[in-house]
Amino acid sequence: MPEKYQREIEEILRKVAELQPARPRPRRPGVFGGVSRQARRPFAALRRTLSPGRLLLASVALVLVAIVLRARVPDTAGVVAWAAIVIFVVGYALFFVAPPQRYQKRWRGRPIASATPGWWQRLRRWLGLR
Numbered sequence: 001m002p003e004k005y006q007r008e009i010e011e012i013l014r015k016v017a018e019l020q021p022a023r024p025r026p027r028r029p030g031v032f033g034g035v036s037r038q039a040r041r042p043f044a045a046l047r048r049t050l051s052p053g054r055l056l057l058a059s060v061a062l063v064l065v066a067i068v069l070r071a072r073v074p075d076t077a078g079v080v081a082w083a084a085i086v087i088f089v090v091g092y093a094l095f096f097v098a099p100p101q102r103y104q105k106r107w108r109g110r111p112i113a114s115a116t117p118g119w120w121q122r123l124r125r126w127l128g129l130r
Contacts, residue, residue: 053126055091059084 062084070077105112117125 049128050094051126052091052094055087055094059088059091062087 062080066077066081066084069080
């Protein structure tokens with residue numbers, strides 16, 4: 001039995017050694033040094049909160065607001081409708097810019113069968129309520 005564990009540990013160590021690069025690549029600063037990394041940070045947070053589905057839902061809500069405003073304030077309804085169209089196009093384009101990454105959980109090279117969440121958990125996660 002100990003030989004089995006010994007072989008498994010050696011196999012894991014061999015795989016780890018294969019994954020590590022031979023020598024680390026030297027880091028080259030960008031055009032502006034660390035500024036570019038700091039400038040991208042707020043947009044990464046914005047990208048996580050503004051999913052394509054949320055943008056499409058917001059555009060539909062704005063269209064409904066524009067319909068209601070059309071009866072009361074016709075001039076404002078046009079501006080809101082154009083904003084809804086722009087948000088819809090941006091949300092639609094985000095579907096193709098970065099599609100969601102689906103990956104399969106694995107342990108020791110074998111897929112892990114995980115329990116899929118129900119519709120209620122998916123809805124809460126989609127709305128960001130967790």
